[in-house]
Amino acid sequence: xxxxxxxxxxxxxxxxxxxxxxxxxxxxxxxxxxxxxxxxxxxxxxxxxxxxxxxxxxxxxxxxxxxxxxxxxxxxxxxxxxxxxxxxxxxxxxxxxxxxx
Numbered sequence: 001x002x003x004x005x006x007x008x009x010x011x012x013x014x015x016x017x018x019x020x021x022x023x024x025x026x027x028x029x030x031x032x033x034x035x036x037x038x039x040x041x042x043x044x045x046x047x048x049x050x051x052x053x054x055x056x057x058x059x060x061x062x063x064x065x066x067x068x069x070x071x072x073x074x075x076x077x078x079x080x081x082x083x084x085x086x087x088x089x090x091x092x093x094x095x096x097x098x099x100x101x
Contacts, residue, residue, distance in 0.1 A: 031069050033068075035065075037064055039061050042060065043058075045057040045083070
């Protein structure tokens with residue numbers, strides 16, 4: 001709902017940019033890169049691809065510029081949906097981001 005902005009009202013904080021970048025050179029092995037300035041804590045990866053093995057991976061802390069390769073060999077990469085969940089050290093909140101290959 002739209003409302004007028006009061007002159008004394010502070011502007012909202014800038015949006016948090018998702019730190020991930022995915023390199024899809026090989027559809028069966030996409031590479032996830034922490035493209036942000038900060039580490040991502042307690043990173044977990046959930047795969048929604050119908051494959052029974054390794055549906056959840058625990059990556060722990062992912063540092064800036066760190067690259068991690070996902071193996072989607074046991075599934076159809078065109079059907080895979082990957083969800084990343086992590087905690088941001090700056091605010092302690094959990095964030096979730098999904099992508100398709």
